[in-house]
Amino acid sequence: MTIRTKVIGLLVALFAVLAAAQYFVRTRILLPSFTDLERRAAVTDMDRVEYAIRDDLEQLEVSARDWANWSQTFTYMQTRRASFITDNFTPDTLKSLKVHVFAIVDLEGRFAWAGGIVLDSGKSLDLDFIARGRLPPGPQLQTSLKRGISVTGLAMTDHGPMLVATSPIVDGNGVGVHRGIVVLGRLLLPDEVKRIGARAQVQLTMLPAEAAAKSTAPTRIVGDDPETLTILRDVMDLNGAPILTLRIDEPRSISASGRATIRYASLFLFGAACIVLVLLVSTLTKLVLNPLASMTRHAVAMGHSDDLTARLDLKRKDELGELANEFDRMVERLTAARRELVDQSFDAGIAEMSREVLHNIGNALTPLCINVSLLQERLRSAPLAETQMALGELGANEIDPARRADLQQFVQLAGQELVRVLTRVLKDLESMEQQTDRIQQSLAEQMKYSRPNRVSETVRLADVVTACAESLPEALRQRLFVQIDDSVAAVGSIHSARTTLQRIFQILMHNAAEAMPAANSGNGRGTLRITAMIEQGQNGEHVRLRFSDDGAGIAPEHLGRLFEKGFSTKSREGKSGVGLHWAANATIALGGSIRAESPGPNRGATIDLTIPLQRSGAAARAA
Numbered sequence: 001m002t003i004r005t006k007v008i009g010l011l012v013a014l015f016a017v018l019a020a021a022q023y024f025v026r027t028r029i030l031l032p033s034f035t036d037l038e039r040r041a042a043v044t045d046m047d048r049v050e051y052a053i054r055d056d057l058e059q060l061e062v063s064a065r066d067w068a069n070w071s072q073t074f075t076y077m078q079t080r081r082a083s084f085i086t087d088n089f090t091p092d093t094l095k096s097l098k099v100h101v102f103a104i105v106d107l108e109g110r111f112a113w114a115g116g117i118v119l120d121s122g123k124s125l126d127l128d129f130i131a132r133g134r135l136p137p138g139p140q141l142q143t144s145l146k147r148g149i150s151v152t153g154l155a156m157t158d159h160g161p162m163l164v165a166t167s168p169i170v171d172g173n174g175v176g177v178h179r180g181i182v183v184l185g186r187l188l189l190p191d192e193v194k195r196i197g198a199r200a201q202v203q204l205t206m207l208p209a210e211a212a213a214k215s216t217a218p219t220r221i222v223g224d225d226p227e228t229l230t231i232l233r234d235v236m237d238l239n240g241a242p243i244l245t246l247r248i249d250e251p252r253s254i255s256a257s258g259r260a261t262i263r264y265a266s267l268f269l270f271g272a273a274c275i276v277l278v279l280l281v282s283t284l285t286k287l288v289l290n291p292l293a294s295m296t297r298h299a300v301a302m303g304h305s306d307d308l309t310a311r312l313d314l315k316r317k318d319e320l321g322e323l324a325n326e327f328d329r330m331v332e333r334l335t336a337a338r339r340e341l342v343d344q345s346f347d348a349g350i351a352e353m354s355r356e357v358l359h360n361i362g363n364a365l366t367p368l369c370i371n372v373s374l375l376q377e378r379l380r381s382a383p384l385a386e387t388q389m390a391l392g393e394l395g396a397n398e399i400d401p402a403r404r405a406d407l408q409q410f411v412q413l414a415g416q417e418l419v420r421v422l423t424r425v426l427k428d429l430e431s432m433e434q435q436t437d438r439i440q441q442s443l444a445e446q447m448k449y450s451r452p453n454r455v456s457e458t459v460r461l462a463d464v465v466t467a468c469a470e471s472l473p474e475a476l477r478q479r480l481f482v483q484i485d486d487s488v489a490a491v492g493s494i495h496s497a498r499t500t501l502q503r504i505f506q507i508l509m510h511n512a513a514e515a516m517p518a519a520n521s522g523n524g525r526g527t528l529r530i531t532a533m534i535e536q537g538q539n540g541e542h543v544r545l546r547f548s549d550d551g552a553g554i555a556p557e558h559l560g561r562l563f564e565k566g567f568s569t570k571s572r573e574g575k576s577g578v579g580l581h582w583a584a585n586a587t588i589a590l591g592g593s594i595r596a597e598s599p600g601p602n603r604g605a606t607i608d609l610t611i612p613l614q615r616s617g618a619a620a621r622a623a
Contacts, residue, residue, distance in 0.1 A: 206244050
C-alpha cells in the first residue's frame with residue numbers, strides 16, 4: 001500500500017469518525033436538548049395558564065373583599081332590608097364584576113341573597129349552586145364560613161366548573177365579628193377559557209376530570225405527534241378532588257427549529273469537511289505525496305538502470321527539496337566515482353596488456369637478436385669480397401695458367417666455405433623463424449584479451465564532448481577553438497562505451513588541432529565546430545556527429561586512404577599513422593561508421609561520425 005493510499009485512507013477514516021461523532025452528538029445530545037427545552041417551555045405555558053386562573057381568582061377575591069368589608073353589607077346582614085338588594089344588585093352590577101353568581105351567606109350557611117346572570121344577555125342564570133339555597137358541602141367553604149376567612153378555588157356546577165372566591169362580612173373597618181360571607185362565582189365558559197388561553201398565549205382546552213388520564217403526576221405530556229405537543233394538567237376543586245384537566249396543544253416549533261438548525265449546521269459541517277478534505281488531500285498531494293512519488297519513481301528507475309545522468313532537480317526550499325538535492329549530489333558523486341573507476345580500469349587494463357605483450361615479446365626478441373648478431377658475424381666472415389675479386393680476375397682474358405689454377409682452387413674453396421656459411425645461416429634463419437612464430441603466438445594470445453566486452457554507460461553526449469575538449473593539451477588549445485553546437489546537448493543521454501567515445505573524440509580533436517597551419521603563421525586559432533543530429537536508420541536511431549574544421553584540408557587522392565593503418569598526411573617524424581585507423585576500427589566496433597570529407601587543400605575538412613543511439617531507463621524517458 002502506497003503512502004498516498006494510507007494518507008487518504010487515514011483522512012477519510014478521520015472524517016468518518018468525526019461524522020459519526022457529529023451524528024451521535026446530534027441525535028443523543030442536541031435533538032434531545034431541543035425536545036427537553038420544548039417540554040419545559042410547554043410546562044411553562046401551562047404554568048402561565050394556571051397563573052392566569054389564579055389571577056382571576058385573586059381578582060374575584062378582591063371584589064368579594066370589597067363587598068364583604070362594606071358597612072352597608074354588614075348592616076344588611078343585621079336588618080335584611082330589601083332596598084339594599086334592589087339598589088345594589090342589578091344585572092349591570094354583576095356585569096361590571098364579571099361574575100355569574102353573587103351570594104350573601106349567613107352564619108348558618110343559608111343564602112341571605114343569591115343571584116346569577118348570563119353576562120352576555122343579562123338574563124337570569126339558574127344554577128344548582130343557587131337552587132340549593134345554602135353553601136354546597138365541603139370543608140373549605142364551611143371553614144371560610146365558620147372561621148371568617150377568605151377562600152378561593154374551583155367548584156363544579158351543573159353549568160360547568162366555576163371560579164369561586166369568598167370573603168367574611170365585617171363592619172367596613174375590617175374588624176369585629178363577621179356576620180357571614182360573600183361568595184362570587186365566575187363560570188369557566190368557552191369564551192372565558194379562550195380568554196385565559198389568550199392571556200397565556202396558548203391554545204387552551206378544558207376537559208372534564210373523568211376524561212383526564214389517571215396519573216400521579218399533575219402535569220403530563222402525552223402523544224407522539226411530531227407536529228404537536230399535548231400537555232395535560234389536573235386541577236383540583238375547593239375540596240381537593242379533581243374537577244377538570246387543562247390541555248394545551250402546542251406546535252413543536254422549537255424541535256422543528258432545532259432540527260432545521262442542526263440540519264443546516266450538519267450540511268455546513270459536511271460541506272466544510274468535504275472542502276477541508278479536498279484541500280488537505282490536494283495540498284498533501286502537491287506538497288508531499290507527488291514529490292515523494294516522483295522521488296520514489298526516480299530512485300526505482302535508477303535502481304533498475306545504469307543511467308546516472310537523470311536528476312530530480314526539485315525546485316523546492318523545504319525538507320523534501322533538500323532531500324532531493326542531496327540525492328542528486330549523491331548521484332553526481334557516484335557518477336564521478338564510477339567514471340573514474342571505469343577510466344582507471346580501462347587504463348589499468350591497457351597498461352597490464354601492454355606490459356604482458358612487451359614482456360613476452362622481449363623474452364622472444366632476446367634470442368632473436370642474438371641469432372641476428374650471429375648471422376651478421378657469419379655473413380661478415382664469409383669470403384664474399386675475395387670470391388668476387390677472384391671471379392673478376394678469372395674473367396680476364398690474359399691470365400697466367402698457374403694463376404688461373406690457383407684462382408680456380410680458391411674459388412672452389414671459397415664456394416665450399418660459402419656453402420658452409422649459408423648452411424649455418426639457413427639453420428639460424430630457421431631458428432629465427434621459430435622465434436618469430438613464438439612472438440606471433442604471443443601476440444595472438446594477447447589478441448584474445450584485446451577485445452573484452454566494453455563497459456557501457458549512460459552519459460550525456462554533451463558532457464563527453466566537453467570533457468574531451470577540456471582535456472586537450474594547452475599547446476593544442478592555443479591552436480584550436482572547439483565550438484560545441486547546441487544540437488549536441490539536444491541529443492541528451494546515450495548508452496555507449498564512454499571511454500571508447502572519449503578516445504575517438506580526442507583523436508579527432510587532436511588531428512583537427514594539428515591540421516591548423518594558420519596557427520603557426522600567427523593568424524590566430526582555428527575553429528573546430530561540432531554538431532549533432534538524430535537520424536532514423538534501418539537498424540534504429542543513430543547519432544550523427546560532424547567535426548568540421550577550417551584547417552589544412554585533405555587532398556582528394558588522400559581521402560580514400562585516410563583511415564588506413566600507417567597512412568598519415570603529416571610529417572612522418574613522430575607520426576605512426578594509427579590514430580585515425582584506431583578511431584575507425586573503434587567506431588565500427590561500436591556499430592557505427594566514419595568517413596571524411598574535404599573540399600580540398602587549405603579548405604578545411606569534416607569527419608562524419610555515426611554511432612547507434614541507445615537509451616535506457618530514465619535516459620529514454622528524459623529524452
